Amino acid sequence: MADDRIITALDVHSLEDMKKLVETLGDSVSFYKVGMELFYSAGPDAVRYLKDQGKHVFLDLKVHDIPNTVGQSIRALTRLGADLMTLHGTGGRAMMEAAAEAVRDEAAKLNIERPRLLAVTVLTSIDEDAWKEIGGKYSIAESVKNLAKLAKEAGIDGTVSSPYEAKEIREMNGPDFLIVTPGIRPTFAVANDQKRFTTPSQALRDGASHLVIGRPITKAADPKEAAEKILAEIQGV
Numbered sequence: 001m002a003d004d005r006i007i008t009a010l011d012v013h014s015l016e017d018m019k020k021l022v023e024t025l026g027d028s029v030s031f032y033k034v035g036m037e038l039f040y041s042a043g044p045d046a047v048r049y050l051k052d053q054g055k056h057v058f059l060d061l062k063v064h065d066i067p068n069t070v071g072q073s074i075r076a077l078t079r080l081g082a083d084l085m086t087l088h089g090t091g092g093r094a095m096m097e098a099a100a101e102a103v104r105d106e107a108a109k110l111n112i113e114r115p116r117l118l119a120v121t122v123l124t125s126i127d128e129d130a131w132k133e134i135g136g137k138y139s140i141a142e143s144v145k146n147l148a149k150l151a152k153e154a155g156i157d158g159t160v161s162s163p164y165e166a167k168e169i170r171e172m173n174g175p176d177f178l179i180v181t182p183g184i185r186p187t188f189a190v191a192n193d194q195k196r197f198t199t200p201s202q203a204l205r206d207g208a209s210h211l212v213i214g215r216p217i218t219k220a221a222d223p224k225e226a227a228e229k230i231l232a233e234i235q236g237v
């Protein structure tokens with residue numbers, strides 16, 4: 001049976017490919033991520049299909065712009081009825097506050113449950129060298145911590161970070177804060193472009209509330225078997 005802590009990333013570029021995967025995975029997956037690749041190809045229908053199938057949806061569009069544009073975009077996305085949505089924490093306090101206000105206001109108007117907002121901190125494909133190259137002044141750990149603190153103060157429900165930073169965020173932002181970690185690699189999978197990664201069970205032990213896992217499941221020879229191996233690994237954690 002599925003575990004809501006595991007979010008499978010549907011990084012495919014058509015509704016047909018998405019439906020095939022969802023059918024293959026059946027009841028081993030209850031929570032899916034719709035990211036840029038799928039949303040830019042298939043649009044809102046991807047979210048609608050998954051909701052019709054009774055799945056939870058993480059709409060990961062990583063919104064990033066000036067506060068007014070972000071507020072209006074988050075308002076529009078709220079109407080799709082996803083459970084989780086992302087924006088970039090580096091957009092700053094005012095941008096995050098605009099998003100937090102928009103999602104609350106729009107959900108109340110529609111009388112729907114409010115999608116939870118997550119601030120993306122430092123991408124899991126970035127290591128310390130790449131971080132310095134783009135002007136990172138403090139370590140990745142310090143920068144993620146700072147963004148997580150700012151996100152909470154701005155009314156955001158959680159963060160997206162690597163599992164390496166989960167422990168400190170959990171200690172700082174408390175038990176109810178959502179900590180969603182991509183950069184998850186079961187021992188049977190390869191790293192691909194991920195730089196800050198760990199196993200599913202370690203990420204949960206470190207305080208992650210949800211794990212985003214894409215290629216180790218979706219590109220496996222047998223995706224359902226891969227998902228089930230991961231479920232077995234985290235049982236009891």
Ligand SMILES: O=c1ccn([C@@H]2O[C@H](COP(=O)(O)O)[C@@H](O)[C@H]2O)c(=O)[nH]1
Nearest residue numbers: 009035122123124182183212213214215
């Ligand atoms: O920092 C981040 C933020 C988002 N992602 C997304 O998670 C999945 C990971 O996929 P894998 O195939 O398991 O590497 C992918 O959709 C990314 O867009 C991330 O990896 N890191």
